[in-house]
Amino acid sequence: MTEKRPNVLLIAVDQWPGHLFGYRGHHAIETPTIDQLARNGAIYPRAYSECPICIPARRTLMTGTSPRTHGDRLFQPAAPMPDLPTLAGTFQAAGYQTAAVGKIHAFPPRARIGFEEALIAEEGRPQLGAVDDHDLYLSDRGFTGKQFMHGMSNNDYGWRTWHLPEDCHVTNWTTFAMCRTIKRRDPTRPAFWHLSYTQPHPPIVPLAAYLERYTRREMPAALSAPWGDDVPYALQAVRGYWDQLPSDRLADVRRAFYALCTHIDAQLRLVIGTLREEAVLDDTIILFCGDHGDMLGDFGLYAKRLMYEGSANVPMILIPAKGDRRVAPGTTDMRLVGLQDVMPTLLDLAGVHVPQTCDGLPMTGEARRETLYGEALEGSRATRMMHDGRHKLIWYPTGNVVQLFDLEEDPDERVDRAGDPAYGAVEARLTERLIGELYGVDGGLAEAGRLVGTPAERYVPVPNRGLSGQRGLHYPEPPLDDPANVVGAG
Template sequence: MKYELSAIERPHVVWISCDQLRADWLGVNGHPVVMTPQIDELAYEGINFQAAFSECPTCVPARRIMMTGLNSYGIQMNKNRETQPFTEGPKLAELMTRSGYQTFAAGKLHTSPKRNRIGFEDVQLNEEGRRDHVTWKDDYEQFLDDNGWGHMRYTHGLGNNEYGIRMEPLPERFTSTHWTAQKAMEFIERRDPTRPFFLHVSFDKPHPPISPLQSYYELYRDAVMPEPVRGDWVDNKLPNRVRYLQLRHNYDQWRQHPLMVQQTLKGYAASVTHIDSSIGVLLGTLREHKLLDKTLIVFTSDHGDNLFDHGAFAKGDFFRGSTNIPYIIRPPKHWDNEAGLSVTRGKNDKGTPVALMDVMPTILEACGIPVPEQVEGRSLVPQLLGDPGRLREYTCGNCGTVFGLTDGQTKYIWFSDEDLELLFDVQGDPSECHDLSDDPAYRSMLELSRSRLADWLEKHGDPHARNGQLLPIPYDWQLDKAHATTSWNNRGRH
C-alpha cells in the first residue's frame, strides 16, 4: 500500500521520552492506581503499541538505538558504556535538521561526549550530574546554581540507582521534570514560525532516585499499590544476575519490610503523575499556538523497571518490567482533516512486537524524509494508516549476558552465562508468573525460539551461537563478594 505523505504539509514532531518507565504503569495500560490522564488521551487519539520491546533495556544503548534505528550490534554496544563515542552514521536529529526542520532537545540525551548534540540545532541538557573532562556542568545544574538551589539537589541522600524513597528537596519549579517541560515550552514560544519543528522532550524520571514532590506523593498516600508479582519459577530458576542485584540492593532486608516497598512504589507512581501533568501543560502550549492538530506525537521510554517483580531490580533483562515499554503514537489530525487519510485512532495493539529501532524510521517517513538504507528498524506509518500487514515476525534483543525474543504472543529469555532459559505466554500470562520452558505442550515453541535467536546471533557474528545452536559463555557474578551499595553514578563522577 502506497502512502503519498510527500504531498501533505509536513507535520511538526514532538517526541516525548521518559527514563525507566514501564508500560503497565499507565492508566490506559490497566494500572489500577496510577493516574496518567494526559498520556492516556494521547493513546485514545492514536495507537498504543502494548507489546513494545526495548531491545537493549539500559539507558545508553537504548537511547542510541532510538537515535540511529540500529540494533545493539549496529551501535556496537549491549550495556552502558557512557564514554564510548557515539556511533558514526546518520542520526535522527541530524536528518531532521538537514531536511529543514528546526530541531531542539530538552532534558537527558546520555551521549558521549556530554555536549554532543547528535544533530540537534540546540539542546538544553540535563545529565543528572554526570560530568566528563569537557563538560563540568549541564544546563539544568547551571540553572539551579544561578537560582541558589544547586546545593540542595542531592540532599535527599539517595544514589542515582538506589531504591527507597525521600521527598524532593527542591520546590516544583526547580525539579528536573518541571525544568525539562519548561524548556520545551520556551522553544515553542520562541521557534521560527517559517519552519516545521522537531522537539525532543526527554524526562529523566521516574528513574531512581525515587524522590517525588510531596504534593504528588500525597495523591497516593492512602493508596494501596499492587504487590510485586512472584513467578512459580523463582524458587528453582532464579538467575544469578537477579540474585546479584538483590544483594546489591539489600533485598533480603527489604523483604522483611513491606512498608518500604509500598512507599517506593507510591513514590514511583507520584513521579509518573508529575511527568503526566507536565505533558498536559506542554500539550496546552501547543494547543494555544494552534500547533497541536498539525503535530505528530510519539511517547516512549528507553526501558522499564522491574520494581521488585520476581525479586528483580532495575533493568537490563527481558522480564516485563524491564523491557515492556510505553509506545504511543498520535498522528497529526490534519492527516484526517486535510489529506483525507484513513488514520487509525484509539487502537490498543496488543500483539505487534515493535521496538526502539522503529522510532527513527517512523518519524522520518511521517515527515517525508527518506530512511537511510542501513536503518534496521521499520516504519510504523503503515499501521497508523490502517495497513493490516505484519510488521515483523519477532523482535530480538540482548543486554550484557541476557538475550530475549518475542513475537508478541510468547517471550523467550536466555541467561547465557548459566544456560538458563524461560518461556512465557505474554498474552495469557502478562505477569510472566508461569515458566513454560519445561512444558511438553510448548516444546515446539521453545525450539523455534532457540532457533530464531541462534540465527539472529550468528547473523551478527555473536560467539553465543554456532551452527544454529546457542552456546553459553560462563560469567562469574562473584555472589560471595556482592554487597549492598548506594549505587551512586552521578555526583562527582567523571
C-alpha cells in the same frame, strides 16, 4: 505551493514500565493526560527496548538501529554516537529546526547529534566535563550544586520528597524549558522537538503534592513465581546488588515512584497547552515512549537490564497530525515494535526520506516483523530474548538457562513453559531464531543448533562502597574523571 510539513514532538521518559499506565489497565497509577493522548492515537502494547539499558536504548532511538548495528549492548558512557544518520540530523537535513530538552545521554554530553539547540539535564555528571543547563538554572535560583542534597541515589530505591522549591525539580525545569523552546521556534520552518524526562528513573524524590495522593492507596503486591526460587547468575547478581525490601517498604517505594510518573503526566499538560495556544497542536505529530522499564521488586528484581515485561516492555503511543488517516485514534496495534522503529516512523509520517541505515520499520506500514531479538550485557550477566509477539524466550548463557512464557495466557510471566512438551515446537522455533542472531562473543555459545552457554556460576556479593553511585555536593564541581567509568551499575 509546497504542502505544509508537520511538526514532530518526541517525548521520552526514563525507566517507566510499559504496563504502568491507566490506559494499560493499571488500577493504582494516575496518568490521565497520557491516557487521553492514547485515546487520540494508536497504542502499541508489544513495544520493547531491544537493549533495556539507558545508553544503548538511546543509541537505538536516535539512529533507528539495533545494538548489533550501533555497537552497544553494554553501557558505554565514553563511546560517541556511532557514525550513522541520526533522527535529529535527518530532520535537520530536510529543513527542520531541531531542538532537544532534557536527557540526551550522548558523549561528550553536549554533543548535538543533529540538534541545533540542546538544553540538557544529565542526572549529575559534571565529572564528564559538561555544562548542565538544569544545574545552571539551579545556580540562578540560588541553589548552586545542591541538586542532590536530598541524599537519595540515582541507582537505588531509597526515597524522600524533593528538597528544593517545585520549579527547581528536574521535571518542572524540563517542561518549562520545552515550552519556551516551542515559543521561540522559527515560524518559517517545521520543528522536530525532543522532550526527554530523566524520571521516574531514581533518585526517587517526588514532589510532596504528588506523593500525598498515593499515601492511602493500596499498592499492587510484588509478582512472584515458582521459577524464582533457583535463578541463574544474572538474576542472582541483581538480587544481590539491591536490598530485598519487605512488602510494606516496597509499597512505599512504589507510591513514591508512581508519584514521579503522575508528576510528569501533569507537566505534559503544559506542553500540550503550549502547542495548542501557539496554534500548532493540530499540525504536530506526537510520539510518547520510554527507553526501558523497572522491575520495581517483581520476582525480587530491580531496575533494568532484564527481558521480563517490567524491564523490557516500554510505553509507545503515536498521535498523528490532525487529518492523517494513517493512524486511527483510539486504536490498539499488537504488532511487535522496537525502539529502532521510532526513527523510520516519525520520518515517514513527516514525509522525510528514511536512511537505508535504519534497521527499524515504520509502525504505520504494512510490514510486520515475525520476531524481535533483545540483548543486554555480555559475560556472566548476559541475557538474550527472542519474541514472536505472543511467546517470549529468554536465555541466560551463564548456566545455559532457558525460560519460555506465553504472554497471552500468562501476561505476568509466572509460568515458565521451557521444557513443556505442549510448547516444544514454539521453544524449538524461537531457539533457532535466537541462535541465528548470535554474534561477537556469543558466537561460541551454540553448537549444532543447540544453545550450550557456559558453566553455571554462583554470585558472591561484593561491597557497595559507592552507595550505587551516590552523588554529593556539586559545588565546587567534582573533578573530571575517566568518562569510561560506569557509575552505580552494580
